[in-house]
Amino acid sequence: MLGTMKPTNSITKTISHKLKNISRTPLSSSSIPKEKVDCLVIGAGVVGIAVAKELSVKHGREVLVVDSAPTFGTGTSSRNSEVIHAGIYYPPNSLKAFFCVRGKELLYKYCKDHEVPHKQIGKLIVANGLSEIPKLSALMTRGIQNGVESLTMMDSYEAMTLEPELQCLKALWSPSSGIVDSHSLMLSLVGEAESHGTTFSYNTAVIGGHIEGNEIQIHVSGSNAIANWNGRSELDSELILVPKLVVNSAGLSAPAIAKRMKGLPNGIIPASHYARGCYFTLSNTKSPFKHLIYPIPEVGGLGVHVTLDLNGQVKFGPDVEWIEGIHDIPSFLNMFDYSVREDRAKQFYPAIRKYYPGLKDGSLEPGYAGIRPKLSGPEEGSTDFVVQGEDIHGISGLVNLFGIESPGLTSCMAIAEHVAAKLLK
Numbered sequence: 017m018l019g020t021m022k023p024t025n026s027i028t029k030t031i032s033h034k035l036k037n038i039s040r041t042p043l044s045s046s047s048i049p050k051e052k053v054d055c056l057v058i059g060a061g062v063v064g065i066a067v068a069k070e071l072s073v074k075h076g077r078e079v080l081v082v083d084s085a086p087t088f089g090t091g092t093s094s095r096n097s098e099v100i101h102a103g104i105y106y107p108p109n110s111l112k113a114f115f116c117v118r119g120k121e122l123l124y125k126y127c128k129d130h131e132v133p134h135k136q137i138g139k140l141i142v143a144n145g146l147s148e149i150p151k152l153s154a155l156m157t158r159g160i161q162n163g164v165e166s167l168t169m170m171d172s173y174e175a176m177t178l179e180p181e182l183q184c185l186k187a188l189w190s191p192s193s194g195i196v197d198s199h200s201l202m203l204s205l206v207g208e209a210e211s212h213g214t215t216f217s218y219n220t221a222v223i224g225g226h227i228e229g230n231e232i233q234i235h236v237s238g239s240n241a242i243a244n245w246n247g248r249s250e251l252d253s254e255l256i257l258v259p260k261l262v263v264n265s266a267g268l269s270a271p272a273i274a275k276r277m278k279g280l281p282n283g284i285i286p287a288s289h290y291a292r293g294c295y296f297t298l299s300n301t302k303s304p305f306k307h308l309i310y311p312i313p314e315v316g317g318l319g320v321h322v323t324l325d326l327n328g329q330v331k332f333g334p335d336v337e338w339i340e341g342i343h344d345i346p347s348f349l350n351m352f353d354y355s356v357r358e359d360r361a362k363q364f365y366p367a368i369r370k371y372y373p374g375l376k377d378g379s380l381e382p383g384y385a386g387i388r389p390k391l392s393g394p395e396e397g398s399t400d401f402v403v404q405g406e407d408i409h410g411i412s413g414l415v416n417l418f419g420i421e422s423p424g425l426t427s428c429m430a431i432a433e434h435v436a437a438k439l440l441k
Contacts, residue, residue: 091268118433289338
């Protein structure tokens with residue numbers, strides 16, 4: 017029998033207690049303890065946190081966020097360029113275009129209202145060859161179609177006056193682009209959500225689920241239990257959560273979790289592809305740039321670009337390295353390879369010198385790496401965000417978020433608005 021609805025703090029204490037004390041002997045489905053919850057968000061990345069904040073602050077719902085990591089934002093949300101994108105790159109009428117433009121507006125306002133460190137420093141997208149100039153013009157046209165304001169095409173003199181270390185033939189100036197401290201943003205969103213009753217349960221991994229009658233039942237286990245899994249025996253859930261609403265916002269592992277939900281048609285779950293991107297930092301020198309500098313986009317990414325953090329440190333990246341996926345269980349624990357090999361710098365120097373010829377040998381140091389949760393592979397072209405609700409999979413109260421790569425950080429609050437509207441219509 018399911019218990020009556022409990023206050024969120026009580027639910028979390030119950031989850032923590034049960035995950036620590038449940039016997040490790042295999043459990044039959046009938047003997048696994050169950051807990052009712054109102055809204056369940058799977059994944060405490062920036063999008064999951066924003067969804068939790070939206071549901072609790074704007075709509076007064078009781079929200080439980082579960083994540084297999086020891087804290088929030090340990091995956092893609094903390095391994096990116098921390099750029100507030102304007103909305104230039106994405107096909108008109110796409111979710112990426114809409115969410116980016118709307119999200120930028122919401123993000124700047126939120127950061128200002130909540131004193132989250134950020135800066136609207138602007139971006140130059142540069143063309144360094146004659147063949148790239150039509151591509152730059154096409155980006156400007158696309159940005160205008162998407163509602164990006166104040167875009168300006170600059171000749172080389174104008175751009176290089178703005179940035180004396182830059183070399184280019186033409187540049188597209190985007191004044192509304194900026195940077196944000198992603199950790200401070202997530203910390204603020206977590207605080208907002210918690211102050212309105214949201215609870216975060218870390219070290220709690222979702223390993224699957226099933227549909228029983230008209231209820232979604234989500235199987236969870238302590239992260240330690242699945243970290244010690246032998247890879248052969250059946251993985252047992254230690255607790256079943258029975259939520260009214262579920263948002264699968266698990267980032268890199270969102271498709272793997274969806275595939276483990278019995279009753280969800282496999283045919284509607286997109287294939288996963290993974291593109292690792294490495295960053296290198298500029299050592300022992302003052303920043304040569306005051307603005308973001310981007311080359312023409314490449315397949316799989318936006319090219320090795322210049323990013324500044326709020327302390328003025330220069331980062332170059334990310335590149336694109338297509339990697340094999342991993343088994344679903346390791347993906348639940350974010351056991352991807354985030355190492356940055358020093359020899360990858362050999363590919364960075366010529367890419368950067370196309371627009372920054374003054375880059376000195378030996379000045380790049382390994383920074384960090386992130387992995388894009390992509391829905392298309394090499395040479396397949398870009399794909400849109402996938403926000404999958406009942407109209408697609410037929411299950412009431414469930415939204416799956418797939419392929420939330422860039423501009424996911426910029427879009428987080430717009431995605432949250434959309435998800436809440438979809439669930440609460």
